[in-house]
Amino acid sequence: MTQGTAVIATGRAGVTRMPRWLTSEHPFPWLAPLAAMLAVFGLYPLIYAFVLSFQQRNRIKRVDEFVGLKNWIQLVNDDRVWNALSVTLTYAFVAIVIELALGLLIALLLDQDRKGYGLMRALMTLPLVVPPAVTGMMFLLLEDGSFGWLSQNLYMTGLLSPEHPILATGSTALMGVLLADIWQWTPFMVLIMMAGLRSLPKEPYEAAAIDGANAFQTFRRLTLPMLSRVMAVAVLIRGVDLFRIFDYIYVMTSGGPGTATESLSAYAGRIFMTGNFPYAATLSLMTMIVVIIIANLFVRLFKVRF
Amino acid sequence: MATVTVRDVVKKYGELKVIHGINLSIAEGSFVVLLGPSGCGKSTLLRMIAGLEPISEGDVLIGDRVVNDVHPKDRNIAMVFQNYALYAHMTVRENMSFALDLRKAPKDEIERKIAWAASILNLEPYLDRYPKQLSGGQRQRVAMGRAIVRNPEVFLFDEPLSNLDAKLRVQMRTEIKELHQRLKTTTIYVTHDQIEAMTMADKIVIMRNGYIEQAGSPLEVYDNPDNLFVAEFIGSPSMNLIEGRVEGGRFVSKGGTAIALPAGCKAGEGQAVVLGIRPEHTHPDPAGALEARVGVVEPTGPETHIYFELDGRDICAVTRERTGVKPGDPIRLRLDADRIHLFDQASGKAIR
Ligand SMILES: Nc1ncnc2c1ncn2[C@@H]1O[C@H](COP(=O)(O)OP(=O)(O)OP(=O)(O)O)[C@@H](O)[C@H]1O
Numbered sequence: 057m058t059q060g061t062a063v064i065a066t067g068r069a070g071v072t073r074m075p076r077w078l079t080s081e082h083p084f085p086w087l088a089p090l091a092a093m094l095a096v097f098g099l100y101p102l103i104y105a106f107v108l109s110f111q112q113r114n115r116i117k118r119v120d121e122f123v124g125l126k127n128w129i130q131l132v133n134d135d136r137v138w139n140a141l142s143v144t145l146t147y148a149f150v151a152i153v154i155e156l157a158l159g160l161l162i163a164l165l166l167d168q169d170r171k172g173y174g175l176m177r178a179l180m181t182l183p184l185v186v187p188p189a190v191t192g193m194m195f196l197l198l199e200d201g202s203f204g205w206l207s208q209n210l211y212m213t214g215l216l217s218p219e220h221p222i223l224a225t226g227s228t229a230l231m232g233v234l235l236a237d238i239w240q241w242t243p244f245m246v247l248i249m250m251a252g253l254r255s256l257p258k259e260p261y262e263a264a265a266i267d268g269a270n271a272f273q274t275f276r277r278l279t280l281p282m283l284s285r286v287m288a289v290a291v292l293i294r295g296v297d298l299f300r301i302f303d304y305i306y307v308m309t310s311g312g313p314g315t316a317t318e319s320l321s322a323y324a325g326r327i328f329m330t331g332n333f334p335y336a337a338t339l340s341l342m343t344m345i346v347v348i349i350i351a352n353l354f355v356r357l358f359k360v361r362f
Numbered sequence: 363m364a365t366v367t368v369r370d371v372v373k374k375y376g377e378l379k380v381i382h383g384i385n386l387s388i389a390e391g392s393f394v395v396l397l398g399p400s401g402c403g404k405s406t407l408l409r410m411i412a413g414l415e416p417i418s419e420g421d422v423l424i425g426d427r428v429v430n431d432v433h434p435k436d437r438n439i440a441m442v443f444q445n446y447a448l449y450a451h452m453t454v455r456e457n458m459s460f461a462l463d464l465r466k467a468p469k470d471e472i473e474r475k476i477a478w479a480a481s482i483l484n485l486e487p488y489l490d491r492y493p494k495q496l497s498g499g500q501r502q503r504v505a506m507g508r509a510i511v512r513n514p515e516v517f518l519f520d521e522p523l524s525n526l527d528a529k530l531r532v533q534m535r536t537e538i539k540e541l542h543q544r545l546k547t548t549t550i551y552v553t554h555d556q557i558e559a560m561t562m563a564d565k566i567v568i569m570r571n572g573y574i575e576q577a578g579s580p581l582e583v584y585d586n587p588d589n590l591f592v593a594e595f596i597g598s599p600s601m602n603l604i605e606g607r608v609e610g611g612r613f614v615s616k617g618g619t620a621i622a623l624p625a626g627c628k629a630g631e632g633q634a635v636v637l638g639i640r641p642e643h644t645h646p647d648p649a650g651a652l653e654a655r656v657g658v659v660e661p662t663g664p665e666t667h668i669y670f671e672l673d674g675r676d677i678c679a680v681t682r683e684r685t686g687v688k689p690g691d692p693i694r695l696r697l698d699a700d701r702i703h704l705f706d707q708a709s710g711k712a713i714r
């Protein structure tokens with residue numbers, strides 16, 4: 057009995073002796089684990105890449121040497137970087153526009169409480185659980201020049217000729233890769249748009265009906281503006297993601313033909329494979345800077361609030 | 363302008379019946395008030411007329427046209443919603459011009475109408491604000507503005523003044539009435555405020571639990587209530603009601619107080635009845651037949667409400683005189699015999 061009391065007493069004493077910033081009342085202990093993870097997996101690589109971007113491997117001494125802005129200057133003068141930037145921007149822009157439009161359209165169609173729509177909504181999310189590499193393989197097979205189901209159908213309609221297979225032709229290869237992206241990521245947009253539609257108040261719709269708005273006017277003047285916040289957030293999330301596009305390209309075209317589908321990440325990956333880590337790091341940093349700038353412009357322009 | 367006819371209309375939510383076969387005809391250009399306690403189905407009926415709720419049974423006609431399956435946008439009505447239903451992403455000005463924009467009205471006409479509505483509703487300083495930057499009363503006025511800039515065949519108002527302060531409410535009441543006299547647009551106005559109903563209506567429709575209890579002009583329903591519910595619901599302070607039975611051509615209350623009945627009274631001998639008399643027809647009078655003791659005295663200025671107890675019921679008398687009575691004083695009362703109402707105790711129906 058006395059022993060028990062003693063243990064409790066020391067326990068209490070132990071608690072009071074702990075510095076305040078280590079107690080549960082202080083945010084520090086709660087934030088520390090995540091902060092540590094971020095530091096190890098986010099901050100450290102970032103700083104490492106930053107340092108690396110000012111160095112170059114000396115092949116004779118086999119050490120990294122400080123070379124100042126050399127990598128950065130090389131980057132700016134590298135045509136392949138500019139090509140990759142333009143491929144990435146094109147890819148991201150086309151993907152976002154199509155996925156957003158399709159996503160909104162499908163969400164509007166599925167946002168009804170009719171029989172069977174619940175199942176359709178569930179089925180709609182299936183592409184999201186397929187690994188991107190598998191999606192890439194799937195579309196690679198679909199678009200294969202000789203036996204791809206999609207290619208053959210396109211040959212039959214005359215839109216494409218067998219001499220110019222989708223993925224092996226510079227002008228169509230990017231579109232071929234985009235198909236995989238659109239198939240996989242439109243459901244993501246559908247989900248967000250559906251959640252947005254569900255959260256809209258219904259009273260303004262009644263008022264608009266009485267004010268004489270038809271379906272199209274209601275969509276354009278109520279739904280679109282009321283949904284714009286949600287759309288902006290979706291575009292931002294998807295846009296940042298699209299800027300790092302690598303997997304479909306790697307699986308389907310490896311950036312080819314030539315450099316027709318080589319995105320920034322794909323080019324960085326290629327450089328990395330050749331062992332030029334400092335230059336790859338520089339390119340990755342540049343990608344990050346471009347993303348930050350564009351995302352910030354977007355947030356300002358569309359007054360996105362989280 | 364158009365008539366509105368409601369024919370045997372029933373509203374069911376699943377198994378739950380909230381409107382039980384209502385019949386109502388509203389004359390062209392008239393101002394009809396739907397009055398009733400909370401939850402009696404006023405909004406539901408109004409929303410069915412607007413086309414926002416499907417009609418379970420019966421017909422609604424605007425003019426000669428059955429509009430059961432007509433979309434609200436094609437009914438040419440304007441409505442003020444109980445919860446405002448403003449467009450949150452539009453300014454006050456855009457909220458009010460929305461309907462006109464949709465109809466591609468000329469710009470100067472839109473400008474003029476908005477300026478006019480804003481001045482009536484004291485909204486001029488707020489035209490470029492968003493609804494979330496307004497108070498409840500201001501939002502309600504925007505909702506009003508959105509309706510009055512239109513030129514509809516029927517106005518539907520769902521408690522449009524409930525969130526305004528007393529002064530503004532009286533002012534808006536007059537504005538709406540004036541607007542109606544000028545435009546002569548058929549108006550259906552929902553409220554649970556009987557003063558609003560009495561002052562504004564050409565016709566009051568009193569509802570309870572999905573039924574119409576009585577419909578008629580304000581003075582008709584005030585002077586000749588069809589049943590106990592209407593008698594008690596209309597008038598403030600409300601009608602005095604005393605339970606008892608008819609004995610030898612007189613009314614005898616449970617406590618034994620006898621009150622002479624007017625000549626030609628149709629109540630049967632021995633019938634259990636409720637006697638009703640309005641406070642303004644109950645007078646303190648030294649020569650009166652009834653004797654009571656004063657409970658509470660409430661001076662309101664122009665008149666004084668004197669409460670006293672009769673057979674265990676609180677009875678009120680209204681007088682314009684300065685009687686100087688105090689709580690506890692004995693008092694004699696006189697009832698205006700020709701203003702006595704009798705109701706059957708079992709059914710609550712008026713005996714006339
Ligand atoms: N969607 C619904 N499902 C089931 N019952 C409903 C629904 N909407 C309304 N009701 C019921 O219908 C009845 C009438 O409602 P209504 O809104 O018409 O009342 P009201 O007379 O306008 O009351 P208030 O003065 O409080 O606005 C209420 O008893 C309410 O509970």
Ligand SMILES: [Mg+2]
Pocket residue numbers: 404405406444520
């Ligand atoms: Mg209501």
